Amino acid sequence: MYKTNKLLKIFVIGFLIFLYAPALLLPIFSFNSSQVISFPLSGFSTKWFGQLLNEDTLHDALLNSLIIAVLSSALATMLGTLTARAASRYKFFGQKVTMGFILLPLILPEIILGVCLLTVLIQLGLNLSLWTVVLGHTLLILPFATLILLSAFNNLNISLEEASLDLGMNAWQTFYKIILPMVTPGLISSLLIGFVISLDEFIIAFFLTGVDPTLPVYIWSQLRFPAKLPSTMALGTILLIVSLILVSFFEYYRRRIEKYSQALTRGK
Amino acid sequence: MNFSDQDKKGWRLLGLPFIFSVLLLAVPLATMFALSFWTQDYLVLKKTFTLANYKEAWFEPVYQKLFNRSLIISMTVTFLTISFAFPVAYFISFYGGRRKALWLFFITIPFWTSYLLRMFLWKVILGYNGVLNSFFKWLGIITEPLTFLLYNSNAVIIALTHGWAPFAILPIFVSLEKIDRSLLEASKDLGDSSFQQFFRIILPLSIPGLIGATLIIFIPTIGDYITPKLVGGPDGLMIANMIQVQFSKANNAPLSAALSVSSLLIVGLISIIFVFLNKKHLRTF
């Protein structure tokens, strides 16, 4: 049995290396002084990062992406909260179908979403703008938000609320002493992951953006210029680090939710 | 219809998200469906019912080729990712111990980073003057750069497999975790070797996870736009690229819609058949 264990472990570590290796190229070539992305490396330089500081279109795109990310993750979290509260607390008519529908964007190819959203917007004669992207991203994020918030709300057993009342607290106190602290990790997780998803999302933004590009759309436009490659790598490195930080926070809060559900079910 | 208290309370909350989903998902899908039966003349839409778009989508060789290629690429990617994913999921579930969550976390981190960047990196890696070629040249393994790496279906398959492998791991992992460990003990008790135990107990019970992983990989990859555009070259383009071209440059949104609906149909049909064939394995779980 040990042999299989060892072999498997080597395989898994190899797999992880294969998984991460391409991403490592980003920092490597961001600091490489040569403009050509190839080996051998020619020397250390931070000039590509410097270039980023001067690109005004980049800054505009970044601002657009941030605004969209904040708005869509907030909107998706709000809608996801309503959904999760309903699904965890009540058994109602059409529950499974509705939930399936809200989770549908998880398995639909994004291009289909992009095409049909664009179709509707054109038919309605609406202008493409940041707001159209916000709507598209909210639709995309909503399933994730719902799933995360569902696990948080499932921890909110009604007996916890009753116990709080029984021990002398009124409804408002129960809300901010019990309900809110228990749901907060879910809210934060949902906002974080929504933010990350929106920030990185390309296809729907590509279809639904008007004149103002988002960051991925901007990156896409830079990809055909070989001269811009290194600075794009530098940008990619920054994005990677930001995503990693946000995802680590997300994992921290997600574990909190799990800890609560363990506390509630252990010993039964 | 009699609505209980629970129904009313549930829907009071669910009302808003549901309306949102209907407006942004159901209506657009329906609109696209309708659009596929119309025709477009430059920028003007003729709303008379016609099946011409579907005739074109299904019978023109150029689209047939694209559909076929997309299916083949997607199925290959699905097969490859699951082949990689299963041992990894197996390892984490049976040997992960207390650090299971940590292993999963490391495996899913790439999921949360930019898909665009990750696919773009493959262009950089596989290119004529790219990372791999220059690396091999630098090592002296080759003198001329390899040309078969990039701008074809192979590159698409490699990139997609790399990008989607983590997705396949999660559903398989969940399935493996659900296997009651006492079942494994029972099989050993009844005389199975580890090899037999795997094929008689573990593999069959992990089928729901395998089915889930298959769908999770197959459905989105068939509609991938970024990867074929970046690394596919003319021979590696997939149906999504055509859908986009028809919509924008070719000013033929109805054809684009027909192609989209057809893709959904094909994917849906294959998925349903696939799940149906494996129905008996999904029974108790």
Place this chain on the structure above:
Amino acid sequence: MKATNEDLGHAIVSLNNIKKSFNDIVAVNDVSVQIREGEFFSLLGPSGCGKTTLLRIIAGFESPETGDILINDKLVNSTPPNIRPTNMVFQNYAIFPHLNVQENVGYGLQNTKLTSKSIKNKVDEILDMVGLSGFNFRSSSALSGGQKQRVALARALILKPRVLLLDEPLSALDKNLREQMQFELRQLQKSIGITFILVTHDQTEALTMSDRIGVMFDGIVDQVATPEDIYTKPATKRVASFIGNMNFFRSNILSSTAESVRVESDLLGVLDIDKVNIFGGSKAKVSIGIRPEKFKFKKPNGDKKVKSLAGKLIQKTFLGENLLFSLDVGKKADKVYISLTPSGEGAYPKVGENVTVYYSLNDLLAYFEV
């Protein structure tokens, strides 16, 4: 005989004609019970009998459709749970997972004007009482089932309620722990002196801990009595079969006078029973119950009311505390069970032998039934 509600002592909780339905199902059907101050009262019954609903009505989480509930002589029908002088230990303990033990136990005191130092002192005191000293900073996820139960108990008791309500608090614990907790709960109640109302489906639990038991079936309280009376004088046939073990014999009424009834039973022959000893209103049949431990293999001397029953001994089971025999009495009847404490002296009849067992008419419990 009917369910008795004795009026001795002050009734701290008074339930009068309480009725409660959910959709179309009646959970509590015209229940009137007086629970005395300082007693350990159990509500006993099978799952779904309405006992938990009744408890929640006392706690304030459900309001009765009709009827009144008074706690400490005040009408509390519409008083919310946070104001009632009751506190509840929930079946799943309901320990707040984001708070540690200290914060959980001291939770209810945050509304009072106590300083955090005096809250801490009280928490320490109560943790000591439930056997969890030093657990103050344990996180909720690190507690075992038994520990959670004690935290739930401490959390409720620290508020010094007039009435402590316990909803099947021991059902999730293993046997040894359960028995230990039964003992501890009883001791605790006696030492603190407040009224405990416990809901359980476990008759041993109810019999062990309670001063009085209210037995409930299908929303109706069949009997309220001391454990001894519940066991020896069960008021209805279903109480009789729920508590302990019981052999039942069908019989038809042959004739009746003003005071007694003559019945004929297939197995027991013809018997005369005083009407006052038959529970339930007058009906056409009488069901006769005899507990397994009332049968003897040896005929007792000097008892004029001794009767006998013959059959073949077909099984003997050793249950640790007692021996259980089953007797085949033919006539396609159910087996009759006989229970003895192993005394070591004297041989018991062997399995396969034909034996005669003896019982006294005094040990009969008879019920009118349809």
